[in-house]
Amino acid sequence: MTTTTGSTSGTAPGSIPSTDGRDPAGIVADMVDDVLALAATWTAWDGRPIPADDRVHTPHKAIRRVADRLVDHLAEMEARLVGEETQPDRRHASATTTGADLAPFTGADLDEARSRLTRLARIWVNRLDAMTPEQLDRSPGTGWTFRQLAFHAAESTYYAEAVGDLAPARTERTPTP
Numbered sequence: 001m002t003t004t005t006g007s008t009s010g011t012a013p014g015s016i017p018s019t020d021g022r023d024p025a026g027i028v029a030d031m032v033d034d035v036l037a038l039a040a041t042w043t044a045w046d047g048r049p050i051p052a053d054d055r056v057h058t059p060h061k062a063i064r065r066v067a068d069r070l071v072d073h074l075a076e077m078e079a080r081l082v083g084e085e086t087q088p089d090r091r092h093a094s095a096t097t098t099g100a101d102l103a104p105f106t107g108a109d110l111d112e113a114r115s116r117l118t119r120l121a122r123i124w125v126n127r128l129d130a131m132t133p134e135q136l137d138r139s140p141g142t143g144w145t146f147r148q149l150a151f152h153a154a155e156s157t158y159y160a161e162a163v164g165d166l167a168p169a170r171t172e173r174t175p176t177p
Contacts, residue, residue, distance in 0.1 A: 017144060017152040024136060024150030025128035028070075031153070032121040035066050035160040039113050041167040042105045049102070052162035055094050059105035059166075062159040063113045065094055069156045070120040073149045077127065080141035094159070124150070 042059035049056035068089075076086045103109075128136070128150055136147040144152065 017148040017155070019147050019151045024147050025125040027154040028124040028128070028150050029121045031155075031157050032066075032117045034157050035062070036114055036117060038160040038163065038165055039063065039105075039110055041165050042163065043107055043110060044166045044168055045105050045163075047102070047104060049097060050163055055162075056097055057094075057159065057162040058097065058101045059163055060103055060109065061094070061097055061101035062163045063109075063117070064101065065159040066156040067116055067120060068093075069153055070117070070124065073153050074120070074123060074127070076143065077139075077146055077149060080139060080143065083140070086141070086143070124153070 039059065039062070045059050049058050051057075072089050079086045128146065131146060136150075137145050139146045139149075143149075
């Protein structure tokens with residue numbers, strides 16, 4: 001199973017993600033909307049990694065981590081639905097900052113992130129909306145329920161929040177008479 005994460009990104013290692021009465025498809029879609037709203041400010045990034053908790057973050061790294069988590073857990077869900085063993089990830093997750101993570105975040109990068117994350121969210125929404133509440137809460141195979149996976153995936157907002165809103169500060173201007 002590929003669902004264990006560090007405590008800096010929501011669910012502590014070995015703990016079960018909390019769920020509530022919200023629609024799991026909706027929380028994944030809302031997470032992507034929140035990430036992309038912050039990402040829209042990242043073209044102003046000055047190129048310096050941003051420390052948060054015990055890691056450093058950059059715009060590209062945040063997008064990579066959100067996309068990786070969505071792909072990883074979607075792959076887990078799909079494998080379990082067809083009775084296959086899940087494939088463990090072999091990445092270093094947020095512990096690694098790559099050279100690509102340090103690249104400037106441009107308008108073209110924002111467009112790519114919007115396209116990629118919006119499509120991934122749509123796949124999640126379609127898959128989760130096709131399930132009954134019982135399927136969400138009594139998922140096949142070993143691991144968290146699919147509802148718990150969705151709530152865990154939605155914790156990916158952490159990566160975007162670690163980078164934060166980088167919009168240039170706006171100064172209030174008093175009109176001159």
